[in-house]
Amino acid sequence: MTISEITRLASPKQLSERPLIWLGAITTGVVVTNLFAPQILVGLIGRSLAMPGWQAGLVSTLTLLGYALGLLLLVPLVDLVENRRLILRTLGCAILAALATALAPTPALLLLASFVLGASCAAIQMMVPLVASMVAPERRGQAIGEVMSGLMIGILVSRPAASLIADLWSWRAYYIASAALMALLAGALGRYLPLLRPTARTSYGELLRSFPTLLREEPVLRVRAWTAALVMASFTAFWSAVARRLPDAPFGLDARGIAAFALIGVVGAAATPIAGRWGDKGWARPMLLSAHVLIIGSLALCAWAGVLESPVPALLVLGFGTILLDVGITTDQTLGRRAVNLLRPEARGRINGLFVALFFIGGGIGAAAASLAWSYGGWTAVCTVAASFGVLGLVTDLMTRTGTS
Numbered sequence: 345m346t347i348s349e350i351t352r353l354a355s356p357k358q359l360s361e362r363p364l365i366w367l368g369a370i371t372t373g374v375v376v377t378n379l380f381a382p383q384i385l386v387g388l389i390g391r392s393l394a395m396p397g398w399q400a401g402l403v404s405t406l407t408l409l410g411y412a413l414g415l416l417l418l419v420p421l422v423d424l425v426e427n428r429r430l431i432l433r434t435l436g437c438a439i440l441a442a443l444a445t446a447l448a449p450t451p452a453l454l455l456l457a458s459f460v461l462g463a464s465c466a467a468i469q470m471m472v473p474l475v476a477s478m479v480a481p482e483r484r485g486q487a488i489g490e491v492m493s494g495l496m497i498g499i500l501v502s503r504p505a506a507s508l509i510a511d512l513w514s515w516r517a518y519y520i521a522s523a524a525l526m527a528l529l530a531g532a533l534g535r536y537l538p539l540l541r542p543t544a545r546t547s548y549g550e551l552l553r554s555f556p557t558l559l560r561e562e563p564v565l566r567v568r569a570w571t572a573a574l575v576m577a578s579f580t581a582f583w584s585a586v587a588r589r590l591p592d593a594p595f596g597l598d599a600r601g602i603a604a605f606a607l608i609g610v611v612g613a614a615a616t617p618i619a620g621r622w623g624d625k626g627w628a629r630p631m632l633l634s635a636h637v638l639i640i641g642s643l644a645l646c647a648w649a650g651v652l653e654s655p656v657p658a659l660l661v662l663g664f665g666t667i668l669l670d671v672g673i674t675t676d677q678t679l680g681r682r683a684v685n686l687l688r689p690e691a692r693g694r695i696n697g698l699f700v701a702l703f704f705i706g707g708g709i710g711a712a713a714a715s716l717a718w719s720y721g722g723w724t725a726v727c728t729v730a731a732s733f734g735v736l737g738l739v740t741d742l743m744t745r746t747g748t749s
Contacts (some may be wrong), residue, residue, distance in 0.1 A: 358500050367532060369494025371494075372468045373501075374522070376495055376502065377522065378522055379465055379502070382403045383404045384520065386401060387508055412704055415466055417552070418434060421691050423546075423690060424546065426539060426580075428537040435526060440463035442526065444460070446520045466697075472492075474540055475488075476491075476685045484625040491676075492677065500606060501607065504603035509649045558700065563684050563746050565687065568683045571737045573702050575673045576673070577660060577730075578673060578711065581729055582666075585726040589650060589723045592654045593655075609667070612666075612668075619675040623679045627660040632676060632741045633670075635674070638672035639737070640731045641674065642667075648729050650727075676737065684696065684699050
């Protein structure tokens with residue numbers, strides 16, 4: 345990104361490159377927990393507010409729906425509005441929405457606050473491209489990988505952390521804690537984030553109307569969003585079903601054991617900086633092919649773990665397979681983000697919004713496919729369906745070199 349494409353102005357307390365990357369990773373990791381924590385809290389929320397089952401389920405659904413709309417309607421503003429101010433205002437809305445969720449006295453107000461909170465979490469996808477734009481192109485993959493590691497850790501930690509806080513205090517305490525952490529981060533971001541002012545002279549309506557044009561004109565965006573959607577489908581298929589499998593033989597885990605198992609996936613997040621760094625060295629294609637092979641092989645291990653008789657070997661095999669699965673998924677998504685962030689600098693907000701929105705659709709498809717597979721064939725069927733998404737990703741990258749340089 346050059347000075348002709350953006351206007352970059354230093355903040356009074358300008359951070360060097362490394363601390364800025366870590367601040368971005370921490371911010372994305374903290375904010376993203378708001379999207380996935382409701383999945384573990386819906387039961388407690390429903391009982392607390394006397395909500396019927398279908399209404400309680402809307403808490404998680406509306407949070408994610410809000411996020412999807414935020415990606416398409418708020419993130420494009422990155423290409424139009426000074427970025428630090430936009431991020432701080434969006435994060436401010438997230439803080440207020442988290443507090444409103446914690447204090448909501450009625451189901452209707454809770455659902456409204458959850459929707460606004462989800463939309464405000466779009467600040468994540470404003471932060472990732474901003475940090476990437478502060479780094480030279482030859483190091484951009486590594487920077488994106490390190491920010492993505494915070495994002496993946498936040499996703500994986502969100503459910504056990506929310507469960508622990510709710511167990512110790514209440515579900516409302518989780519949202520209060522989230523608001524407090526985001527307020528601390530907002531203070532740090534306001535002090536240290538650089539100003540980033542787009543030079544684009546266009547209208548908001550024209551930005552939104554440009555989405556189809558970007559998809560048509562940028563094959564890298566199409567291919568990398570497609571494979572990212574496929575691996576996200578594998579991820580959600582696995583994680584939406586594994587909690588249903590772990591209480592049964594041979595694993596026999598209780599709720600605390602399941603929460604502890606979820607932390608295993610954090611190990612896979614360590615692959616993101618490595619994937620980004622190797623992508624910068626020109627190894628993106630072999631890394632992408634290897635990532636999809638890892639996804640397929642890891643799910644074979646997870647399926648095998650379910651038929652073992654002894655609990656210890658079964659947990660070891662399942663844990664190892666889970667780590668490999670997360671390594672494969674984060675590798676594809678890191679390299680995909682690197683590829684799309686090397687495209688048009690003047691459209692980085694729209695490109696990132698589209699990229700994430702499309703792979704988010706993949707996540708929804710994966711969860712639905714896992715539910716159907718579980719009904720018909722149990723754990724083995726879930727692993728087979730999740731692996732099939734990896735097969736499609738592998739076939740895609742064998743047939744094209746788009747976005748693999």
